[in-house]
Amino acid sequence: MAESSFGIGILGAASIAKKNARAIAKCRNGTVVVAVGSRALDKAQAFIQETGASSAKAYGSYEEVLNDSAVHGVYIPLPTSLHLEWVKKAAAKGKHILLEKPIATTAEITDEIISICEKANVQLMDGTMWSHSDRAERMQEAIAARLDPAGMGPLKAVTCTFCVAGDAEFLANDIRVKKGLDGLGCLGDMGWYCVRAALWAYGFEKPVSVSAHAGPLYNNEGVLLHVGATIIWSDGRRANFQCGFDQALTQYLEVAGTHGTVRLDDFVIPYRPDKASFLVTNNHGFTDLDLAVKTETEERVVSLDVPQEVRMWEDFADCSKAIQDEGKPEKHWPTIAMITQKVVCAVEQSASDGCKTKKIQW
Amino acid sequence: MAESSFGIGILGAASIAKKNARAIAKCRNGTVVVAVGSRALDKAQAFIQETGASSAKAYGSYEEVLNDSAVHGVYIPLPTSLHLEWVKKAAAKGKHILLEKPIATTAEITDEIISICEKANVQLMDGTMWSHSDRAERMQEAIAARLDPAGMGPLKAVTCTFCVAGDAEFLANDIRVKKGLDGLGCLGDMGWYCVRAALWAYGFEKPVSVSAHAGPLYNNEGVLLHVGATIIWSDGRRANFQCGFDQALTQYLEVAGTHGTVRLDDFVIPYRPDKASFLVTNNHGFTDLDLAVKTETEERVVSLDVPQEVRMWEDFADCSKAIQDEGKPEKHWPTIAMITQKVVCAVEQSASDGCKTKKIQW
Numbered sequence: 177m178a179e180s181s182f183g184i185g186i187l188g189a190a191s192i193a194k195k196n197a198r199a200i201a202k203c204r205n206g207t208v209v210v211a212v213g214s215r216a217l218d219k220a221q222a223f224i225q226e227t228g229a230s231s232a233k234a235y236g237s238y239e240e241v242l243n244d245s246a247v248h249g250v251y252i253p254l255p256t257s258l259h260l261e262w263v264k265k266a267a268a269k270g271k272h273i274l275l276e277k278p279i280a281t282t283a284e285i286t287d288e289i290i291s292i293c294e295k296a297n298v299q300l301m302d303g304t305m306w307s308h309s310d311r312a313e314r315m316q317e318a319i320a321a322r323l324d325p326a327g328m329g330p331l332k333a334v335t336c337t338f339c340v341a342g343d344a345e346f347l348a349n350d351i352r353v354k355k356g357l358d359g360l361g362c363l364g365d366m367g368w369y370c371v372r373a374a375l376w377a378y379g380f381e382k383p384v385s386v387s388a389h390a391g392p393l394y395n396n397e398g399v400l401l402h403v404g405a406t407i408i409w410s411d412g413r414r415a416n417f418q419c420g421f422d423q424a425l426t427q428y429l430e431v432a433g434t435h436g437t438v439r440l441d442d443f444v445i446p447y448r449p450d451k452a453s454f455l456v457t458n459n460h461g462f463t464d465l466d467l468a469v470k471t472e473t474e475e476r477v478v479s480l481d482v483p484q485e486v487r488m489w490e491d492f493a494d495c496s497k498a499i500q501d502e503g504k505p506e507k508h509w510p511t512i513a514m515i516t517q518k519v520v521c522a523v524e525q526s527a528s529d530g531c532k533t534k535k536i537q538w
Numbered sequence: 539m540a541e542s543s544f545g546i547g548i549l550g551a552a553s554i555a556k557k558n559a560r561a562i563a564k565c566r567n568g569t570v571v572v573a574v575g576s577r578a579l580d581k582a583q584a585f586i587q588e589t590g591a592s593s594a595k596a597y598g599s600y601e602e603v604l605n606d607s608a609v610h611g612v613y614i615p616l617p618t619s620l621h622l623e624w625v626k627k628a629a630a631k632g633k634h635i636l637l638e639k640p641i642a643t644t645a646e647i648t649d650e651i652i653s654i655c656e657k658a659n660v661q662l663m664d665g666t667m668w669s670h671s672d673r674a675e676r677m678q679e680a681i682a683a684r685l686d687p688a689g690m691g692p693l694k695a696v697t698c699t700f701c702v703a704g705d706a707e708f709l710a711n712d713i714r715v716k717k718g719l720d721g722l723g724c725l726g727d728m729g730w731y732c733v734r735a736a737l738w739a740y741g742f743e744k745p746v747s748v749s750a751h752a753g754p755l756y757n758n759e760g761v762l763l764h765v766g767a768t769i770i771w772s773d774g775r776r777a778n779f780q781c782g783f784d785q786a787l788t789q790y791l792e793v794a795g796t797h798g799t800v801r802l803d804d805f806v807i808p809y810r811p812d813k814a815s816f817l818v819t820n821n822h823g824f825t826d827l828d829l830a831v832k833t834e835t836e837e838r839v840v841s842l843d844v845p846q847e848v849r850m851w852e853d854f855a856d857c858s859k860a861i862q863d864e865g866k867p868e869k870h871w872p873t874i875a876m877i878t879q880k881v882v883c884a885v886e887q888s889a890s891d892g893c894k895t896k897k898i899q900w
Contacts, residue, residue, distance in 0.1 A: 332784055333785050339695075339794070340823065340824075341796045386752075387893065389778065390748075390770060390895050391776055393774050402774075404778055406751040406766065408752060412753055412764075418697070423695050423794045424799050424819065425831070426794060428697075428792075434703045434784070434785060434786060435703060435786050442831055445824055445830065446830065447831045461702065466807055467847075468811050469787070469809045483829060531749065533752050
């Protein structure tokens with residue numbers, strides 16, 4: 177079945193946009209980059225050449241991208257402080273929006289962004305690529321099977337980490353360590369993926385409270401360079417995560433029930449783009465006299481037809497196109513973006529308020 | 539070289555003592571079980587038969603074990619609330635002491651126990667078996683090499699978990715959920731191993747403070763069933779751990795520097811008693827455009843001549859016997875027991891005081 181094409185316009189020529197432009201080129205549902213705008217025309221031209229998006233038009237401004245009628249949806253990888261302004265402008269032109277995370281620096285701005293998109297009847301989706309992969313689907317099935325006789329039992333805990341050591345150049349100049357650009361620092365960037373993972377594991381049930389762990393690290397501008405937190409759901413179910421720019425790469429995700437776990441060491445960016453795996457344990461416990469472990473660990477390998485970014489862009493185009501038939505955007509994506517943002521912001525407030533527990537108002 | 543024999547007396551016929559009796563039988567330095575005491579003589583006799591310690595004498599009381607001149611050292615696996623009483627009695631008889639963890643329920647009692655052993659000139663060692671294994675030695679070498687050009691860089695964080703789901707019988711009746719027996723619950727049991735691992739990774743440098751994570755779980759008696767905490771060292775270096783009786787078996791340990799990690803999934807009780815491994819990563823980071831991971835992970839396999847419990851008993855006997863030559867017990871063991879206990883107790887105080895940060899007084 178031939179599908180209608182879906183044109184993407186990219187606002188800005190950031191490095192993360194290059195990855196996504198290449199991913200869009202692999203989409204199997206007619207999604208193509210049709211326009212790239214940068215504050216300098218030659219940057220947009222270079223970007224198009226580098227990413228092989230040869231049929232795309234280069235523009236020397238973001239506005240021109242929004243005025244291009246071939247653009248059905250836009251990708252906004254701009255610094256978080258610019259999100260509201262460009263969401264407003266894009267929505268006013270009826271463009272669907274894939275917005276890099278975090279959505280905003282506050283839950284209030286996030287509400288405003290979501291409301292703008294709703295009123296304009298455009299799809300909003302945040303750029304959490306890992307959750308679109310086939311592996312995430314297979315993991316979700318393993319988690320959902322937890323009450324089967326051989327399953328992991330009721331969920332008790334999620335443990336999650338996403339850290340990487342920024343070099344001197346990163347720590348001095350990257351937009352993610354600048355108060356006025358990406359004010360949530362490592363929490364808005366790495367922490368977003370962790371919070372999303374915890375919510376995803378619990379089926380997006382809304383948590384009760386969050387508490388930052390002692391000793392969050394800030395730079396001189398007051399931007400978070402490392403923070404951990406505990407998120408609490410009803411009945412004491414919990415998630416613990418760590419994110420930061422100050423230690424070697426770790427991207428561990430473990431979902432634990434009473435009798436087994438689902439876990440992996442590369443949850444955000446897989447070791448390989450074409451094949452990924454995760455570990456399922458069951459029959460947990462020790463052998464006689466606790467001399468060894470009787471837990472059985474099974475590695476489930478998932479062959480990936482396309483990298484997870486491609487799946488994200490296909491999903492974005494599919495649900496944007498579906499609005500024509502169904503009349504309304506898919507609510508799932510803005511809803512989970514809002515929940516994620518509220519938890520992220522509550523962690524930031526807890527960290528800046530002596531790690532006091534923050535109840536979340538829903 | 540033939541070594542002099544070293545007689546062990548066991549106080550109590552608990553399940554953990556069976557594991558250790560079998561381990562002692564494998565010692566290569568003349569360590570042997572020579573006496574087993576239980577409150578019921580037939581229990582001691584059954585224990586001896588079951589563990590194959592056929593040359594050991596069975597006694598119907600603990601006192602008789604202490605009065606046996608063939609006993610050079612005792613193993614005390616009794617509930618924590620009985621430790622002080624039996625350490626006093628054993629030390630008064632000049633017996634060296636391997637004491638199950640936790641040493642005590644408070645730092646004050648720990649100080650008293652250490653002081654009693656020092657005055658009696660007997661060796662004190664706690665039962666942290668994993669730290670005696672050849673694997674722990676190899677890991678320590680990998681950590682120590684962190685400032686080599688290919689090493690992991692300065693240490694930043696330790697992440698550690700030891701959880702197992704207690705069944706209904708355990709949660710109702712085990713001594714580790716009884717206030718009057720092992721009042722520190724999962725923290726004194728599983729948490730001890732985690733705290734020790736963090737201290738071990740940092741070369742037993744004394745931490746500055748601890749803060750329990752939000753939402754510790756208690757049973758009706760007020761005994762901890764789950765707790766997590768952050769431990770802070772100078773310069774913001776940290777450890778995060780989770781321990782509990784309420785979720786599937788997890789025993790993860792990760793030591794992270796700026797450029798690499800050392801980690802394993804079975805740090806307390808290895809998957810196999812004869813062969814164990816750990817993972818060393820370096821060259822951390824992502825490939826071009828963050829589509830995959832460039833980190834290299836090397837599995838280092840350590841062949842174990844004997845299970846880690848055997849190594850612990852050999853170490854205990856060796857340093858007890860060395861007192862004859864050197865005049866004084868090895869201070870390392872009581873020193874690290876004291877540091878571990880102080881951190882464990884500070885976590886307990888933080889958990890019971892609204893998770894407030896507790897500075898540790900040294």
